[in-house]
Amino acid sequence: MKNFSRLEEIWSVRLKITDDCVWSCKFCHNEWDIGAETLVWNGDLENKFITLREIFWIREVHLTGWEPSLNKDIGNIISWLKKIWMDVKMTSNGQFSEETRNVIVNSWIDAVNFSVQSMNPIDLQSVMKRNVSETWANEQIERWKENIIALYSRGIKVRINSVLWTLEDLPRIQKIINWAIENNVEMRVLDDLNQKENAKKAIEELILRVWGKLKEIINTSGTSSKRLIYELPNQGLFTIKQIAEVYLSGICEECPHFEWNSCQEGFYSIRMQKNKKDGEYSIILCIQNQNSETIIPFDDFLQSYYLKKYEHITLARWN
Numbered sequence: 001m002k003n004f005s006r007l008e009e010i011w012s013v014r015l016k017i018t019d020d021c022v023w024s025c026k027f028c029h030n031e032w033d034i035g036a037e038t039l040v041w042n043g044d045l046e047n048k049f050i051t052l053r054e055i056f057w058i059r060e061v062h063l064t065g066w067e068p069s070l071n072k073d074i075g076n077i078i079s080w081l082k083k084i085w086m087d088v089k090m091t092s093n094g095q096f097s098e099e100t101r102n103v104i105v106n107s108w109i110d111a112v113n114f115s116v117q118s119m120n121p122i123d124l125q126s127v128m129k130r131n132v133s134e135t136w137a138n139e140q141i142e143r144w145k146e147n148i149i150a151l152y153s154r155g156i157k158v159r160i161n162s163v164l165w166t167l168e169d170l171p172r173i174q175k176i177i178n179w180a181i182e183n184n185v186e187m188r189v190l191d192d193l194n195q196k197e198n199a200k201k202a203i204e205e206l207i208l209r210v211w212g213k214l215k216e217i218i219n220t221s222g223t224s225s226k227r228l229i230y231e232l233p234n235q236g237l238f239t240i241k242q243i244a245e246v247y248l249s250g251i252c253e254e255c256p257h258f259e260w261n262s263c264q265e266g267f268y269s270i271r272m273q274k275n276k277k278d279g280e281y282s283i284i285l286c287i288q289n290q291n292s293e294t295i296i297p298f299d300d301f302l303q304s305y306y307l308k309k310y311e312h313i314t315l316a317r318w319n
Contacts, residue, residue: 005217012060013052015039016273017077021066023093023140024129025117028066034290036065036273041076048272048281048298050084055302063090064271069100078107091115091161094144101147111157113188114148119175148185159186161241166198170206177210181236188227188239193264203240212238219244224266243268248285255289264288272298 017039021028039045052058061081068074068090081088089111096104104112118124121137152158162176173189180187189206191199206212212230215237219226226244231237247258248267257263271284283301286294296304
């Protein structure tokens, strides 16, 4: 089968709606912990998203946080975003109750990305920064399985995201891939941003072990998001998610991480949150290098030099 590349245009914003989470994953950067309030939907927030839609043609909102399902207003947030014609998806560890699951489903969410790190409780224990019991880990695994299958059965698009660190992690990832294929769930493998070289070698070995054949490469227009779709011998598919070297002119070329080749994310997308420290809404252009040019008050952003720069990504370096 021939493989080909295509450019995908998705104008989206990542909205951080809480800083709460019951997990403590070693690899989690929590958006570099800029400090976000737990959001409650109101008229001011609605007007801001209408403005983003009109100026940037934003059509998709990706709910993030530490764990967005812990926001008690999540149903209201999803419902109102849908009312102003936004596609809504979220990334979750899948540890929500049946009651919360029903709220999410009945709010007409479009898609949920599940962060799944193990099919084995002992492996999941090793992922956590804090000490957790094997019983606790097993309960977490069974809960996300239940929620994935339940959402899939309700017609919601679901996918699994798993982080790969080193060659020693390959058996763990292969078990997750097998479960995903058996249950017709899309699977994406992400490299650990903190140890890219080790993860890169592990991903290359994973592709060899599962006999993956490259089918398609998808770049998201104007961002560093890149996906490589692989076909498996049993007709299953899995995706490798990578960071392409795409940067925002006016910010990135002056950044020391760019100069020292230590940038972890490039220009991924715009993010939005309500700050804990001052209660103001901010647009965040970079989470690795935090300063007054990358974390901008919402209203200032609309008047700024970077408003136009966001529409035209002019600085790009490809591997």
